[in-house]
Amino acid sequence: MAMATLWLCIAFPVAFAQKGYPVTIQGTASFATNCEIQLTVFDDMLTYHKTVVAKDIIDKKGKFYLTYNAIQPQLVQISIRTSRAEFYVEPGRTYDFTIDMDPQLFEQLDPMAYGGFLQISNNDSTLKEDINLKINHFENTLDRVVDFYSPNIIGDMTPSQYDSIVYQIGKRFPIQYHPTNFYKSYIYYSLGAIEQIILQKYPDSLYHKYLDNEYILYENPAYMNFFTSFYHSYLLKSKKINPQELRKSINEEGSLIQLINVVGKDELLVNEKIRELVIILNLMQLYDNDNFNKENILSLLKNIELNSHFAEHRHIAADALADLTRFENGAPFSISQMKEASGAQFNPEKFKGKYVFLQFFNTTCTDCIREMMILQDLSQKYKGQIEFVSVSLDFHFSKFLQFKEKYRQFDWHFVHFNNCYDWLDEMGITTLPDNMLLNPDGTLYQRYAPDITRKLPLFLARLFNAKDDKGKPLDVHENNRNE
Missing domain, CATH: 3.40.30.10 (Glutaredoxin)
Known part of the structure; x- marks a missing residue:
């Protein structure tokens, strides 16, 4: 089982940043003097929208300094030109990094296509409890244990093999449901993602073990990985949701209330907060389905953006709308930032x-x-x-x-x-x-x-x-x- 290491690429972004405690990232990137370096946070883990929260020009000595406020541990991205690296930060912490990169890959439009990324070294040896080191250690250990007990396709893993994996991981790491602890939740839902593959024919069991609670961990990549996989195309796959009623509620009525009533017949969507997030996720997935009305899907998402009781969902719905329409015919577009050969701004x-x-x-x-x-x-x-x-x-x-x-x-x-x-x-x-x-x-x-x-x-x-x-x-x- 191939899992991305922390310093290379984490596939899932975290919840949007809020006001909190300062996070400072400083250090050197001598290979990129006079280039701009940006610090980006991820708005949510359904649309992957990003927001630049800090930027600096790397000086002649290769020095840079970035700072912003964070309220919780979260995934961030550093970028220089088109090269990137992702890692976690914790509120109130200062990070001292040395950043390096292959000079030839640094000149590529898409360096990741050639295995190129910003290589980050932590200059502070006192950060033994740094969340990056802890999660990276867990990921590497899980990788080795999974390869040992299930060296072939993970989809062919047996329940007994999974139990052996959990036993071995449990000897080294805490495995417990702890929704207010980012690190423990990451471990819990990372293992849950494997169990989800094994028990995919028993969604009720998975739901009650991992989702039937009062918390949605929007900021935790492992949780959202589990959530989006569990509810992927769920409105079409659920045997409890009438497909004709689903199409009618979206295509003919375009009514959010009616859609909620239709999908709420599924026991795994009784939780109001989960149900609405699943609706957002699935409306995004249905947008390119020819059997569903695009305009009504956008209208439903707009309704959620304006009227949802949950601030996180209003934000995610807004990102979904922007994501679905940004390349549509008639979308705003600007190339005025371009430059003529003379150096003049392009008009x-x-x-x-x-x-x-x-x-x-x-x-x-x-x-x-x-x-x-x-x-x-x-x-x-x-x-x-x-x-x-x-x-x-x-x-x-x-x-x-x-x-x-x-x-x-x-x-x-x-x-x-x-x-x-x-x-x-x-x-x-x-x-x-x-x-x-x-x-x-x-x-x-x-x-x-x-x-x-x-x-x-x-x-x-x-x-x-x-x-x-x-x-x-x-x-x-x-x-x-x-x-």
Whole structure:
């Protein structure tokens, strides 16, 4: 069983930060002088939304200083450019780190794809009870014990093997339900996640052991891992929920009260707080299901955001709404932060009234350059009808200028992303080639625009030339059917 170690990557973020006690993170990152370093917290563990809570410029000596307030132990992320590392912090603590990274991987758009991450060393040897060390020790031990008793697929583990694992772990670590203790809860629900796989045919037993209580541990990754796995697509899988009534409550009535009444017939959703969180989780999962009305799903989530009795749920519902709609047709979009080769700020207002095709590239992407050969023809063929903008994602502006000088034949618009790494993260740009299409009013039309080498020529032909075609020129599915 492969489990991510603490300093590499923890898969599940924690509850949104509140006012509390100061947390200070300081140290050196000599490989990244003059770069910005950011400290991020995770809003919730259903949408994975992030909020930057502190930032600093790493000075010439490699020093940095970050501080914010935390009310509870929580997972945070440090990022420099596109490189990241995640770890836990505790309120009132000061951390002294040395951060390092492979210099070649540091130049990559997505270093994690190559196993690259910020390597963090703790300079304070007195932190023997640090929660990172404790959880990391538990994870490594659990990994070894699971591999010993169940070296093959964990789904084939027997109850007796699981009992042996619990026995061995229990000799080294506390295994008990302790909802106010972050570390003990992490252990308890990490083991619960394994038991959930073994006893998946007995959900009632799992529910009463792990969920039938007054606490929802929003901030604990192990708990939320268990919760989201247990209730994944639950509204569709539950034998106690009538599928016709479920569809009617969402598609026809769009009524939160009716939806609550329908799903509340399941004994494992009697708890009001659990039921509402499950509704949020499952509405997110149903959004791309063609059998359910998207507008009504958004309306239901908006209702929860505005009217829920639980502050955590109002926040999570708001994040869910933002997450589901951020790449929808008509979503707000801005590239005004980009920079021209002259160094001037890019002004996209001059393109208003026309579709804008954005091609993202860097100077090491040979496929991107090959695509530019096609864009060169398309930019001439549809001149005045659509604007093409190639956006350089080179971390060094000088490389962008050298590229412009080398490829003078590419005479459409070129801009640099101006080292807006937050924007790259928000847009989910991690691999190249990548493209987007904007509406004439400047809003987003397609986050993932037609592929330049195969789909884009047909797409533009239908958009501007095929006036007699009864299909919708901008219907991606229609374009795919005609390939």
